[in-house]
Structure formats: structure tokens, C-alpha cells
Amino acid sequence: MFVEQIDATELRQGDIIRGLFYPELNCSDLHLIGTPDLNSPNLTLNTEVQANLLALTDNKPKEGLTVLTAQMKVYYGNFILITQCCDIAKREKGKPNLSAFVISPLLEVPYPIRQNPAKLSQLQANNQGTYINFFYIPSHQHLSQDYVVDFNRVVALPRSQYDFVLSKKVLQMTDQQRVKFKLKLGSHFSRPTQEELDAQIYP
Structure with a gap:
């Protein structure tokens, strides 16, 4: 799922960041x-x-x-970068043009899933049609356990935090896995309601 050698000069969608804070509002x-x-x-x-x-x-x-x-209460842990590569890319001044970028905490696999081999296998496949709000992240040298990304749990950081977040980057997704990640992320946020389907206004 991850490249052997990360690019430590830039942030990319799907990067794993070690040691940030998630606020509970x-x-x-x-x-x-x-x-x-x-x-x-x-x-x-x-x-x-x-x-x-x-x-x-x-x-x-x-x-x-x-x-x-x-x-407020904050949670400390590992995070994944949600913002797309083209938006988070550095520009002339060494920072992205956007005012903020979005991250999501890595959460433990929910108990009902990790205790059920069939459900766990479905989750691990990261297919768009199952567990639409979750993306599975396997354990790694830099990750002590398996995790999920919950697309409903996101937080925005200001552009001024770019260099700090970059310094905490520990893993980078392969191009193939990044495409899988963004397709599932996109399908989560763009899925139609039944009302929109009934009205035939969804393409």
C-alpha cells in the first residue's frame, strides 16, 4: 500500500502523518x-x-x-491527508495556494468488523460498494495496528501548518492505492440520495 521511500519535500493525498491533534467540538x-x-x-x-x-x-x-x-477536548494520534495532490502541491512561495487542507484521524477497526472474518475481509478490499465511509489501512512498520479512515471524521488545518505536517510525514501511498483511496472518498461524498434518484436529477 505504501512506497518504500517517501518524498519528504511535499505532501500528497493519502500521506500518513504521525502525531497531530483532532478536536472534539x-x-x-x-x-x-x-x-x-x-x-x-x-x-x-x-x-x-x-x-x-x-x-x-x-x-x-x-x-x-x-x-x-x-x-476543548483533543485527540492525539496518526492522521491521513485527505486533500488532493493538485490542491496541496507547493507553488511559487513554497506553500500551496489553498488556505487550508484537510486531514482525518486513523481509527481502530470497529469491534463488530474486526471480530467477523467475512466483514473484515470486505473492509480490507476497500471496494467502493462496501463500507462506503471507511477506508482500510493495514499495519506497518510505522503503524502498530490496522486502522480505518472514517470519511465523516475530518478536520481542516491552515496553510501555515504545511511545513509542520510535512515534518511528521511517515508513509506515502503508492499511486495505485492513492487512486483507490480517492475513488472511494469521492464516492462517499458524491453518492445520491433516494430523493435525488427518484427526481432523476442525479447524472
Whole structure:
């Protein structure tokens, strides 16, 4: 599934990154640390949130969004790069043009699957028609166990993190496996609803 020698100069879709953080956002119960802009139409406060506010005045709006700092639970582990190679490729200034890139944590194979040989075999095949939201990643010298990528679990990192993430790259998919990965990823996000099929608006 992986090349013998990684390209340590660039990130590519399907790269395995060791040691990043995945945030768990509970928007209804988020401990904010900051001074909100009470005039912003994007922010409304209830008494539960107001009680958790602490003074911090250096947060300014960015890209039309109100900026706050929050304390939240994060998970640490291995990740896979979701963004396509052409988008994450370095440009003139040594960084990609896009403002952010997307990663997904590597998760342990769900118990009902790993305890059932038939289900596990289906998962390992990485076919588009089965386990549509999962992609199987086998154990490796740099991975202590088998993993799955859950396409429903993604997080965006800003472009400024490119070099840091690159320094954590430990594995790179072969071209053939990358195509398999992107086809399954695409089929997950582009699959039609029954309503769209019934209306005959899905190509």
C-alpha cells in the first residue's frame, strides 16, 4: 500500500502523518476563552456560555468570521491527508495556494468488523460498494495496528501548518492505492440520495 521511500519535500493525498491533534467540538457546551464582539451578527450568547468567558482581547475578526479562543477536548494520534495532490502541491512561495487542507484521524477497526472474518475481509478490499465511509489501512512498520479512515471524521488545518505536517510525514501511498483511496472518498461524498434518484436529477 505504501512506497518504500517517501518524498519528504511535499505532501500528497493519502500521506500518513504521525502525531497531530483532532478536536472534539461540542458547540452547545463550549468553554470559550475570550471577549466576544457583542455587535457581531454571527454570535449570540446564552447565560451558560457567558459564565465561561475569560478576558482575552487580542482576537480580531478573520475572513468575515468572529474569532474566539476555546478550551476543548483533543485527540492525539496518526492522521491521513485527505486533500488532493493538485490542491496541496507547493507553488511559487513554497506553500500551496489553498488556505487550508484537510486531514482525518486513523481509527481502530470497529469491534463488530474486526471480530467477523467475512466483514473484515470486505473492509480490507476497500471496494467502493462496501463500507462506503471507511477506508482500510493495514499495519506497518510505522503503524502498530490496522486502522480505518472514517470519511465523516475530518478536520481542516491552515496553510501555515504545511511545513509542520510535512515534518511528521511517515508513509506515502503508492499511486495505485492513492487512486483507490480517492475513488472511494469521492464516492462517499458524491453518492445520491433516494430523493435525488427518484427526481432523476442525479447524472
